[in-house]
Amino acid sequence: MKLFSPVLIIAFLFCFGTLYAGAGKTAFDLKGTFYGKVTDVVTKAPIRGASVYFTDVKVGTSTDAAGNFVFKNLPEGRHLIEVSHVGYTSVIEYVDISSDTKKDYALSESIVENNAVIVTGVGTSTQSKKTPFQVSVMHKEELAQSSSTNIIEALAKKPGVSTLSTGPSVSKPVIRGLSYNRVLTINDGVRQEGQQWGDEHGIEIDEASVSRVEILRGPASLIYGSDATAGVINIITNVPVENNSIKANLFSNYQTNNKSRSFNGNVAGNIKGINWNLYGSNVTAADYQNKYDGRVFNSKFNEKNFGGYAGYNGGWGYSHLLFSNFNLKTGLVEGERDSTGFFVKPVAGGGQAVATTTDFNSTSPEIPYQHIRHFKIATDNNFKLGKNRLLINVGFQHNQREEFGNVDDPAEKALYFDLKTITYTVRLNLADMNGWKTSFGINGMRQQNTNKGLEQLIPDYNLFDIGGYVYTQKTIKKVTLSGGVRYDTRNLNVKELMDGNTAKGAAFKKSFGNYSGSIGTAIQLTDQLNLKINAARGFRAPSIPELASNGSHEGTIRYEYGDVNLKSEISAQFDAGLELNTRHISFSLSGFYNNFSNFILYRKLQAAGGGDSTLNVGGADLTAFKFDQQKATLSGLEVTMDIHPHPLDWLHIENTFSYVSGRLKDPVEGAKYLPFIPAPRLITEVRGNFKKISNTVHDFYVKIEADNTFAQNKIFFAYNTETATPGYTILNAGVGADFVNKNGTELFSLNISGNNLGNVAYQNHLSRLKYAPENLATGRIGVFNMGRNFSIKLNIPFSYKISQ
Template structure:
């Protein structure tokens, strides 16, 4: 019935919108240099809400045809110039010229994260970071979260090169939301050993919102939102694409990616495919880390139509991955152990380390996703409708005697729905109202069970408004959500393993903030937000030994929703010689969920027998937690040495419980303080043969984490470490056309052996020869990337 209702609503909206199609709309003009009046060929003009964009020709001219009438937020950008964001009311046949000012820092831009419609990043009262495709290409990484972890306030919880989960300001798992093309990415976010199933090579840009200020996505966005955007329509009457290939020396990781897309009179399309394979990585302490290998093959694309009535896009993607599970067990000589049938063991051969096919134990992941993304002009505004269906199949194979046996098999199906009405800008007011949520069904199809099968249904409504008064922009809104969760009973060996139960969680979230541009170069932002998170199914109902840990976990059906109040204060200063940003926050979380050890009747530890071994029992509980932290960035570019940049970023977060547990008040899994200092030289921005030559050298310094959550043997302290990295990149040109871009990058040049505090492999078995616990991170690694753009103009 719910699916039928959503379908009927969607059809009504489409019919209504088609019946209100408007006459042809034309927008054209020029983009010039504000000082000299010279045209800027190749400048980008994007109408974010309408999802259309184009580039200027050799004379600086641009043209849009058949765009919706009404309000649009226009973003104009050009390399070496300050990005311009302008409000525009399209009336039918408009000529608008834009003048850009040269700037070393291109620090403006548009965001669509946390709000329904596009808005200027400068006017958003919360800290938002936007990462472009070009920045991702200049970052050596093994997955998309690894690439983003260099951003201030962003960390990663990793299990080897293939698995990384985002952490924002010390909070991860179900406390933050990952969005892909407007839809929540749903794939067992609660698990340590689960990645996010998005191919990094397909990403066109990423927006990161820090803090519980998102009113669009409901529960779980307490820490913030990582919005990953893959689809980007081509300019009208063009066909373009790219071929991207890369190779990494440490783990022999190779990838090949290709995409092609076009736009003909509003009909636009895109298709892409990618292959990635990696052998076992190495470091100077562990040598090659057995079974850290993985391989991926992913593909996707979309078809859509843009016209005066709005747009409709259908997007499909399929992510397929096989990855080894690193257990870290070694023999008496310190060699990793390879499991063989019949309970036998062996030392891995050279071919085992060099293969890209994981060996038992390993995971197989398939994530299929369909998205229908629509926007229709309606009255004095537009209505959006976003529907998504995704299926996440996660299989774990751990039986060497029966390699096809699925020890665990989660089959998660999710239907996402969001619709909102955006009123056109009127006297500085921009308002939107909407409703959204998801329906979910998870089934167990393996021979083992960690969580019960369950059904979930979310629904929430919100209102958001923004008002600009001179130099001040006020923003705020409210949202109410309700989640219904039904868990199924499971009998195992004649005993109840999971009880059947029903739970409902309802809560209110909201935010209010102000952005004040005191001058063109000085900006102040203040925001207060309330967020919440409903307990996840493992926290409510788990009953089993957790993979990779020496603990047996019980759920707690009495858990309440986590709620948080967070205050943010940020400033931005931009001058001829320096660009400075700083933000600080305080986050008070009630009912923070974590696990604690259970006591037996005699007062000693409660123990559970698992496969003949007695392990301690834990159960989830709650108490108050407080997190405080800050991020700072400084880019010094002394004029007239505009080719020189000295960039520094610093990230700090501290988390404490209101009450100590076993004498420890530290919140678990808090990243260490990190300082990155980079020197960058940029030359030949208008070179004829070689253009945009860039060299960089950076010191990545992670401080020691000496405030871990040591209660119940959860964490141990982690020493600090310093990594030296460098890179060079350039575009090879032919008559102002880029033939290809080449990137030569190096990470950990001094081959430091280190363990990141948020690496799960840190807690693997002890090496009996060296006495060191766990597995260390990747050693020295060189990366080469070759990107060949393809462009055809009709």
């Protein structure tokens, strides 16, 4: 594969978009003007700073002091618009844009948060209440009010979402009990491709750059193909600012527990359709601490990222060139301690030494550590073709993961995965025809992995897959029907797996092909009650580790063998949900049942003479396992309730409960439950929101939260795979506000939060550090999660309006 070819393709598409813009000024550019006014529905007063945004063409603006807004050079046609402002209920509807269109909007004060939102992760933009499956959205403002150590930890507050963590810097999303290659992450239209098959690999996205996150719970194979059987995390970073304006932000965050220091800056502009955004961030953190372990040696990390986009929006559509560079160095916590319970570190020449205060306070990871670099460049294009729209997205990603573990030769790379991926998406959105919204799409990727380190856990390989689908939606009065079908094929060319100059795994070629589909409905039973029902078939091709691994994995007691004969995982999932939104109560209940015919997990191997098969690696006897397939089911429910007791409309009492159960049809050595299923969880938050405290303090909030995680005793105890985890309750709190000048312009925002105020020592059931070695001084197994932590976030915005 010519590695420079994707960059040339991306450059060509971006140049084509620019040329298309030039052509758009003549034959293609059917300009539309859309203007109006946004007011308060009760007082009739104009609302300043309300956001007016067209999601499908990525064009937005905000209202002036008189509540007026105006768009010029809009594509003619039917578009979905969102009119919103903090403290008000959003208005989301379709509007027909002609050469001169005027429409005013009156917003009601927001009493309930569960308003209709635009969903961009389902092929075409629509409203969440019209999708037949469950979707959660987290905005930048909500992220700013959390004190998580990474973005995935922040998302875990949403129903049905958990994290599989390896310390504070590495977390993987878990949706309804499924993770790894079963959850797909999308970033600005590009599927994120790193090393998502491993426990110790994160998602390589800068948290500070994120504007919005959409979480699709349930099979999304119809739109995205393999690896989306559990759902999709759709992360949006680059959103154009309003026309003829320049905006910037300076952001900082300090966390007391691990002395984490974050700095981020960005500047964005939009001048006559030419728009851009540039950002950069730097994060450094020392070792975190808790009541039982003290400071956890080598949990430190440092991160340096930059990225952005540049492009043009016109009446013909838009063309954007996106890029990002993620750079993380993070320690690998081994949890080794001496007989007195002090953490130890390896030293040159052999032996160990007790970690010192200087070691704990350093932000430079010590051996063993990993260095992850992820570069991405992509072009995102949306062209007007008559009344239809053509979307083209092509991306190139270069992921490099290096692991350093030799204290005598710190530069030696024990592992070095060099992964290069081209992703592509072409989608044609047809114009509405008698209420039908239909899309045709083709997407897939081409991938190459090369081992450059001393060891090989997975072989070198080349991968190519492609899939095509049709998706349609029809609204008949208060009933919305949607569904579609898709077929995918994936081809693998796997090289020999090497141990030095000796092959320990044979080369092979494999092909996987399968179809996906879904059908569902969203029914607005009343103005306040909504019912959702969906049935979907998804599939996942086996990953390279599952097919071809041969070796011991960091932090485990297993020696794992892949199985080249594995079949694709096939899932059939049924979802149902009920949503109630009244003036003072918001309630939702959703349940799911997911049946797998070929669920992949590992089983213990037996020796020829009976008993367990073991291998000696580095002086340690490791039990041998091989990936296998079993029939399995996952089921569960999610419940949310937000109460606003009248007349205290400023008061919110919000409860979120998530539960999932995973079972094997045929028990393995007596174990009937699937491994690593998150524990049931209930989060209760009491919050006060106040729009205006004084002329200088707006949007003030104060909250207290009880995070209750129940015991998880339904475990896969076979082969000592996992152990039960007791329940725990941690208390969190937060306060914050926007500070404005006499003209109402925001000067800065300040958010202060405290997590685990009671300094509870706990272990999350999905924490890999739970299985670190025993502390001989206390008898406790593993390393515990972070203790009490306070976070202070400061954001300073700048805005400059350019006269037209």
